[in-house]
Structures are given as C-alpha cells and as structure tokens.
Amino acid sequence: MHPATQRAVDLDARYAWPTYARKPVLFERGSGMRLYDAHGVEHLDFVAGIGVVNLGHAHPAVARAVQDQVSRLVQVSNLYHVEHRAELEERLCTLFGEPSRVFLCNSGTEAVEAAIKLARAWGRHTRGDGCYRIVAAERSFHGRTFGALSATGQAGKQQKFAPLLPGFTHVPLNDLDALADALADDVCAVLLEPVQGEGGVYPCEPEYLRAVRTLCDEREVLLVLDEVQTGLYRTGPLFAHRAYGITPDVMTLAKALANGLPAGAAVARAEVAEVLSPGDHGSTFAGGPVVCAAALATLDALDRERLGDNAERVGAHLRFRLMELADRTGAVTDVRGRGLMVGASLARPIAREVADAALKHRVLVNATGEDTLRFLPPLVCTESEVDTLVSVLEDILRGR
Numbered sequence: 001m002h003p004a005t006q007r008a009v010d011l012d013a014r015y016a017w018p019t020y021a022r023k024p025v026l027f028e029r030g031s032g033m034r035l036y037d038a039h040g041v042e043h044l045d046f047v048a049g050i051g052v053v054n055l056g057h058a059h060p061a062v063a064r065a066v067q068d069q070v071s072r073l074v075q076v077s078n079l080y081h082v083e084h085r086a087e088l089e090e091r092l093c094t095l096f097g098e099p100s101r102v103f104l105c106n107s108g109t110e111a112v113e114a115a116i117k118l119a120r121a122w123g124r125h126t127r128g129d130g131c132y133r134i135v136a137a138e139r140s141f142h143g144r145t146f147g148a149l150s151a152t153g154q155a156g157k158q159q160k161f162a163p164l165l166p167g168f169t170h171v172p173l174n175d176l177d178a179l180a181d182a183l184a185d186d187v188c189a190v191l192l193e194p195v196q197g198e199g200g201v202y203p204c205e206p207e208y209l210r211a212v213r214t215l216c217d218e219r220e221v222l223l224v225l226d227e228v229q230t231g232l233y234r235t236g237p238l239f240a241h242r243a244y245g246i247t248p249d250v251m252t253l254a255k256a257l258a259n260g261l262p263a264g265a266a267v268a269r270a271e272v273a274e275v276l277s278p279g280d281h282g283s284t285f286a287g288g289p290v291v292c293a294a295a296l297a298t299l300d301a302l303d304r305e306r307l308g309d310n311a312e313r314v315g316a317h318l319r320f321r322l323m324e325l326a327d328r329t330g331a332v333t334d335v336r337g338r339g340l341m342v343g344a345s346l347a348r349p350i351a352r353e354v355a356d357a358a359l360k361h362r363v364l365v366n367a368t369g370e371d372t373l374r375f376l377p378p379l380v381c382t383e384s385e386v387d388t389l390v391s392v393l394e395d396i397l398r399g400r
C-alpha cells in the first residue's frame with residue numbers, strides 16, 4: 001500500500017467514528033469518469049461520489065466559478081444578501097416550472113428536513129394541529145438526521161436510535177390501495193422517491209405515481225418528491241418526475257446540485273411555502289456564495305452538455321449489457337433503473353465482495369445491500385466505459 005494511503009487508513013481507524021467501512025484506497029485527483037489514486041493509478045468511477053459528480057470530476061467551469069468566488073467572499077450568513085444566491089433561487093424555481101419558492105441548504109437530509117417541517121406547517125395551517133402525519137414508502141431512504149431517518153422505510157438504519165420522530169406511516173411502493181388506506185385525516189403529505197436509490201433502485205411505476213398525484217389532490221395532501229438522487233438529469237429528464245407527466249408540491253434536491261460541493265434545496269409551490277415566516281427555519285452555511293456560484297455553473301454545464309440525453313442513451317446501453325450478462329452467466333437476476341441510475345440484483349448475496357473485487361480491477365461500483373449493485377456514474381460516461389465495467393463484472397462473477 002502507498003505510504004499516504006497507509007497513513008490515512010491508520011489514522012482514520014484510530015480517530016474517526018466507526019460509521020464507515022472505507023475501502024483502502026486514497027484518491028488524489030479526478031477528471032471526468034476517472035479517479036487517480038496515490039500511485040497515480042487510474043480508476044473508472046461508477047459511483048460518482050454516490051450520484052453527486054454528474055458533470056464528472058474536476059469540471060473546469062465549476063472549478064473556475066469556485067476559484068473566482070472563494071478568493072473574494074466565502075461566508076456572510078443568511079442575514080444579508082450575497083452574490084449568486086438570488087440567481088440560484090430564481091433558476092431553481094424557474095426550472096421547477098410552477099410559481100414556487102426555494103429553501104437552500106447543505107445536503108439531502110437537510111432538504112428533506114425542510115420539506116417535513118414545511119409539510120407539517122402547511123398541515124397545521126390548512127387543517128389544524130392534528131394534521132401532521134407523513135406517508136412514505138417501505139425501503140425508502142431520505143437521510144440520516146432524525147426527521148429524514150424517521151421518514152426512511154428501513155428498520156435496519158433506525159433500530160439503534162429509537163425513539164424516532166412520531167408521525168410517519170410506511171406503505172409498500174407501487175401499491176395504490178395501501179397508500180389510499182393510509183391517507184387518514186391526520187396526513188399532511190406523501191413523501192416518495194421517484195426511483196428509490198439507496199433501497200436498491202426501484203422506480204415508481206408510471207400509473208402509480210400519476211394516481212398518487214390525483215389522490216393527493218383529492219385528499220388535499222401534499223405530494224413531496226425526494227429528488228435528491230434522481231434530480232438533475234440522473235435519470236434522463238432534468239427531474240425524474242417529468243417523465244411521469246406530474247409536478248409535486250414540494251421537491252428536494254441535493255447531491256449533484258453543485259457537482260460535489262455541499263448543496264441542497266427544497267422547492268415548494270409558492271402558496272405552500274408561504275405558510276412559513278422569518279425565523280421558522282434556517283441554516284448557517286446554506287446558500288453561501290461559493291456553493292451558489294458552483295451550483296449555477298453546474299446547472300449551466302449540465303444543460304449545455306446535454307447530459308440528460310447522454311444519461312438516457314448510455315443508461316439504456318448499461319441496462320442492456322447487464323441483461324446480456326444475466327443471460328450469459330445467470331449470476332444477475334434483475335436489472336432496474338432509469339437513465340444512469342441502475343441497479344442489478346445478484347443471484348447470491350455477494351454484492352460487497354463483487355464491489356471489492358471490482359476495485360482491484362480499478363472500477364468503482366457500489367453495493368447497496370447484500371445482493372444489489374448500484375451504478376451511478378458521472379453523466380459523461382460513454383458506452384465503451386460501460387463495456388469495460390461489464391467485462392470486469394463478468395470476469396468477477398465467473399470466478400465466483
């Protein structure tokens with residue numbers, strides 16, 4: 001092992017909270033789809049910071065925007081105006097496409113917290129104190145802070161931390177009857193990922209999500225879509241909900257928003273957002289000028305480079321090649337996803353072993369469970385890079 005890597009491994013093992021199972025590799029540099037370790041060895045990145053670096057590593061336009069701003073002004077707080085923030089607010093609301101308002105924050109979990117607080121405030125405003133329940137999906141993932149963790153439909157991530165925040169009901173995804181039954185008078189919102197990410201890449205069926213929209217309208221319940229992972233062209237369209245022909249009342253974004261700098265946002269229909277007043281919510285770092293400059297540069301570049309089209313084309317190729325692999329080896333039993341958000345179930349619970357072996361072949365992939373591999377490459381990924389990934393996976397799966 002390179003001495004720099006060894007030192008990081010040793011120090012981390014001694015000093016960091018033991019909450020991550022980090023791989024023994026240290027990356028020093030990136031470019032597009034590629035990462036370079038301490039030896040300068042090139043790796044193909046099908047993780048992209050867990051669906052974050054949609055433009056690819058070290059994108060020059062984002063680097064320039066950050067460098068420009070970081071040398072002038074970094075932090076002032078939300079007590080005052082700064083450059084780039086209002087432009088980003090306008091841009092996000094315009095992209096959302098309805099009269100809307102946005103709360104900027106620093107991460108996905110914070111965007112979900114904001115959405116939960118808004119949903120409760122709206123429930124109380126429209127129907128009184130008892131209207132606070134949120135219906136979410138089993139197997140969902142919304143983050144690690146208490147509100148978002150309580151919304152998450154995975155007991156394994158919650159057990160050590162009980163009691164959770166009250167007021168969440170979980171129903172199976174794509175089961176409309178179960179959702180309709182759960183919409184009691186105390187429900188203020190339904191919270192769904194258009195494509196579940198962490199839970200193993202399970203898309204909402206189109207008829208289901210459209211029917212959920214109608215049901216929410218009929219029952220006067222907010223539809224909150226968590227697009228932290230699916231947003232910003234990851235699944236092809238700018239927001240995954242566009243492919244379903246619906247618009248949510250509230251949408252969360254984070255991950256790709258500033259191509260790797262910590263940024264999040266909760267966008268809400270204006271009349272919903274307007275139940276809040278100054279002092280109801282806030283965040284010290286949120287909407288700082290560096291991150292906002294990076295986010296604007298990111299949104300420009302994603303659009304200019306037509307990366308949504310590439311995500312659709314190369315994503316279809318990836319799913320096709322994985323299905324061929326399934327036919328040839330029997331080691332893959334299911335391939336799912338939209339755009340460049342792709343999951344593959346393995347016939348045996350060896351996903352973590354496969355991910356470790358792929359790293360030895362200098363390809364980064366992510367295991368989201370015992371038997372599920374997830375692929376979230378930068379949206380600049382090419383078909384030939386997909387072919388390299390699939391041939392590495394084939395070598396590994398045939399050897400096991």
Ligand SMILES: Cc1ncc(COP(=O)(O)O)c(C=O)c1O
Binds near residue numbers: 107109110197
């Ligand atoms: C759909 C979804 N929501 C929320 C989160 C939490 O985001 P963060 O890790 O930035 O807090 C994630 C993270 O994976 C996610 O996929």
